[in-house]
Amino acid sequence: MTLTQENLSELREIAARYPEARSGLLPMLHLVQSIEGRITPEGIEVCAEILDISAAEVSGVATFYTMYKRRPVGDYHVGVCTNTLCAVMGGDAIFDKLKCHLDVGNDETTEDGKITLEHVECNAACDYAPVMMVNWEFMDNMTPESAVELVDDLREGKEVRSTRGPRIVTWREAERVLAGFPDDLADEGPAAGPASLVGLEIARENGWTAPEAGQEESK
Amino acid sequence: MTDTLTPVLTDNWGDERAWTLAAYEARGGYRALDKAFAMAPDAVIEEVKESGLRGRGGAGFPTGMKWGFIPQDNPKPKYLVVNADESEPGTCKDIPLMMASPHTLVEGVIISSYAIRANKAFIYIRGEVLHVIRRVQRAVQEAYLAGHLGTNIHGSGYDLDIVVHAGAGAYICGEETALLEGLEGRRGQPRLRPPFPAVAGLYASPTVINNVESIASVPSIIANGRGWFSSMGTEKSKGYGIFSLSGHVQKPGQYEAPLGITLRTLIDLAGGIREGHELKFWTPGGSSTPLLTAEHLDVPLDFEGVGAAGSMLGTRALQIFDDSTCVVRAVLRWTEFYKHESCGKCTPCREGTWWLVQVLAALEKGEGTEEDLDLLLDQCDNILGRSFCALADGAVSPVASSIQYFRDEYIAHLTQGGCPFDPARSTAWAGQEVTA
Ligand SMILES: Cc1cc2nc3c(=O)[nH]c(=O)nc-3n(C[C@H](O)[C@H](O)[C@H](O)COP(=O)(O)O)c2cc1C
Ligand code: SF4
Ligand code: FES
Numbered sequence: 032m033t034l035t036q037e038n039l040s041e042l043r044e045i046a047a048r049y050p051e052a053r054s055g056l057l058p059m060l061h062l063v064q065s066i067e068g069r070i071t072p073e074g075i076e077v078c079a080e081i082l083d084i085s086a087a088e089v090s091g092v093a094t095f096y097t098m099y100k101r102r103p104v105g106d107y108h109v110g111v112c113t114n115t116l117c118a119v120m121g122g123d124a125i126f127d128k129l130k131c132h133l134d135v136g137n138d139e140t141t142e143d144g145k146i147t148l149e150h151v152e153c154n155a156a157c158d159y160a161p162v163m164m165v166n167w168e169f170m171d172n173m174t175p176e177s178a179v180e181l182v183d184d185l186r187e188g189k190e191v192r193s194t195r196g197p198r199i200v201t202w203r204e205a206e207r208v209l210a211g212f213p214d215d216l217a218d219e220g221p222a223a224g225p226a227s228l229v230g231l232e233i234a235r236e237n238g239w240t241a242p243e244a245g246q247e248e249s250k
Numbered sequence: 251m252t253d254t255l256t257p258v259l260t261d262n263w264g265d266e267r268a269w270t271l272a273a274y275e276a277r278g279g280y281r282a283l284d285k286a287f288a289m290a291p292d293a294v295i296e297e298v299k300e301s302g303l304r305g306r307g308g309a310g311f312p313t314g315m316k317w318g319f320i321p322q323d324n325p326k327p328k329y330l331v332v333n334a335d336e337s338e339p340g341t342c343k344d345i346p347l348m349m350a351s352p353h354t355l356v357e358g359v360i361i362s363s364y365a366i367r368a369n370k371a372f373i374y375i376r377g378e379v380l381h382v383i384r385r386v387q388r389a390v391q392e393a394y395l396a397g398h399l400g401t402n403i404h405g406s407g408y409d410l411d412i413v414v415h416a417g418a419g420a421y422i423c424g425e426e427t428a429l430l431e432g433l434e435g436r437r438g439q440p441r442l443r444p445p446f447p448a449v450a451g452l453y454a455s456p457t458v459i460n461n462v463e464s465i466a467s468v469p470s471i472i473a474n475g476r477g478w479f480s481s482m483g484t485e486k487s488k489g490y491g492i493f494s495l496s497g498h499v500q501k502p503g504q505y506e507a508p509l510g511i512t513l514r515t516l517i518d519l520a521g522g523i524r525e526g527h528e529l530k531f532w533t534p535g536g537s538s539t540p541l542l543t544a545e546h547l548d549v550p551l552d553f554e555g556v557g558a559a560g561s562m563l564g565t566r567a568l569q570i571f572d573d574s575t576c577v578v579r580a581v582l583r584w585t586e587f588y589k590h591e592s593c594g595k596c597t598p599c600r601e602g603t604w605w606l607v608q609v610l611a612a613l614e615k616g617e618g619t620e621e622d623l624d625l626l627l628d629q630c631d632n633i634l635g636r637s638f639c640a641l642a643d644g645a646v647s648p649v650a651s652s653i654q655y656f657r658d659e660y661i662a663h664l665t666q667g668g669c670p671f672d673p674a675r676s677t678a679w680a681g682q683e684v685t686a
Contacts, residue, residue: 048413050327050370051453056435057418061377082435095437095593096418098377110378114339115537115583116496116569121677152421152587153339154378157496157569158503161678167380174679195349196381205380208387209416217388220381222268227346230493230505231260233519239253241261241490242481244474 535564538644
């Protein structure tokens with residue numbers, strides 16, 4: 032694939048958000064993935080040219096960060112958290128089940144090009160363990176059964192919703208948002224999942240609040 | 251007496267469409283801004299200093315003092331950078347905060363930037379949280395349209411722009427100088443200090459880097475006053491904080507309480523440990539803080555209390571493991587994480603974490619000898635304090651503390667020729683098929 036004029040102008044637009052253009056590199060690489068489905072040599076060249084740095088420098092950055100992929104990613108990047116807390120709570124079992132069900136290994140894509148399976152590190156959702164991520168949307172409190180159902184639905188093209196977010200978009204569409212070009216899904220999904228609210232609910236039941244302002248001022 | 255739980259940051263999370271500007275303003279949002287603009291910037295710094303707020307990103311450095319380090323006579327632009335990289339295993343408070351109430355953060359960014367006289371602020375969010383990024387992007391856009399951002403904000407003559415920046419997957423970018431490298435479009439490898447970011451940070455300009463929760467606490471301090479904030483918490487650890495319980499408790503989740511609450515109280519609130527099990531070990535502030543055990547249930551969870559117990563308050567990431575969990579398996583997994591996330595810049599960390607994994611992996615399979623435990627401790631000694639940044643210090647925490655408290659369990663792996671635990675018993679769905 033060749034990058035279009037529009038692609039190039041969007042890449043320049045990212046660089047222009049920052050006092051120094053090079054700061055745009057991380058989001059620019061997200062945009063490259065959104066256009067190309069991975070980090071391509073051409074994408075690297077173009078970023079280097081826009082930022083006036085060497086392709087080797089861009090390549091060095093692209094290989095440092097785990098979200099950048101050299102091999103094509105499927106429509107759905109399916110992550111299973113196998114950091115300790117999730118692993119213990121069942122993430123290891125879920126990951127094993129999916130490898131077997133999809134017949135792929137870690138960081139591999141199914142033959143139909145739909146799903147790339149990867150184990151991921153703690154995604155800041157431990158209170159919803161075991162956690163999965165589809166195109167970096169939260170899928171909370173998973174089981175091996177719900178995980179299999181999830182990937183089957185994705186492969187069959189059924190609409191899937193994040194447990195704390197919107198309907199799942201494709202990996203490329205997601206990468207575009209990460210590049211700083213928002214879609215219109217911010218208002219979908221709840222403000223908070225159930226676990227985020229447990230402390231608040233207990234406080235409400237007991238009438239517990241922070242002190243009223245001004246009460247302590249006299250001290 | 252302060253109440254047991256004190257929702258401030260979490261108070262609006264249950265509101266209908268809490269993330270929108272309309273919902274935030276309906277409960278008084280963006281009013282602290284006018285109060286701040288009526289104060290001189292130095293007076294805002296003073297207020298935050300006197301409130302006793304200490305950084306919520308792990309190290310607990312006094313926030314107002316950090317702001318005071320910005321050399322105002324330096325002609326270069328000043329920057330505020332919000333650390334929203336939240337990747338420390340167990341830490342899960344900033345992400346729900348930004349998802350539910352991104353405007354709390356945005357208002358905090360405006361007041362904090364005003365205080366340090368920055369006209370440009372960056373929110374560096376880890377890339378792996380798409381919907382959170384959407385919500386923050388939208389909040390910033392709404393704030394511009396409402397005149398809370400841009401030029402001459404609220405007629406104050408003060409200008410501010412915010413850039414929302416998505417990272418790309420690297421735990422080390424939570425370390426503040428590595429974050430700056432990432433934000434400058436480079437590999438995320440920590441910088442030598444000094445110079446400290448306050449003097450030469452982003453683009454070699456004076457820069458304040460603060461955690462999401464630190465910055466989000468600022469509007470409430472300005473709105474309610476230093477005395478209000480410092481009336482909560484303990485002598486040297488003031489205010490409220492979000493405590494994140496995960497793992498083997500009945501109700502994992504976010505509990506916002508004055509600093510100094512104990513794990514015993516929190517576990518009680520969370521409905522206890524899983525039915526039929528007992529607490530075995532826990533992390534007070536993420537995997538980089540040494541493990542604690544049931545002996546430490548009554549330790550006050552403030553900076554001093556947890557420090558005195560031999561660990562660190564860190565990010566109040568309370569990962570709870572019951573007696574079904576193999577500590578060797580848990581520690582091996584964390585160590586694999588540190589090995590994977592080591593940025594490779596310095597030898598003790600890059601090589602040391604690799605060696606720790608080799609030895610631990612063998613032990614977990616029941617291979618090796620008891621001397622390997624001393625070898626592990628020796629390796630820890632060679633890493634701790636000899637590496638370039640705190641990632642490596644964090645890496646040795648689970649290893650050294652687990653040997654301190656659970657030496658026998660390591661040895662049991664050797665005598666039994668493998669792991670004595672059944673991993674199925676520790677899963678979220680275990681026990682559903684078991685009748686006690
Ligand atoms: C390996 C490593 C990872 C870190 N990750 C984070 C993080 O994700 N979020 C954060 O706020 N601070 C993190 N920190 C701490 C930051 O370096 C810094 O102390 C903090 O952002 C300062 O903000 P505060 O004073 O408001 O806490 C990390 C530190 C290290 C060494
Ligand atoms: S301690 Fe580890 S993460 Fe930190 S600079 Fe050294 S190699 Fe990099
Ligand atoms: S360990 Fe899985 S989300 Fe934290």
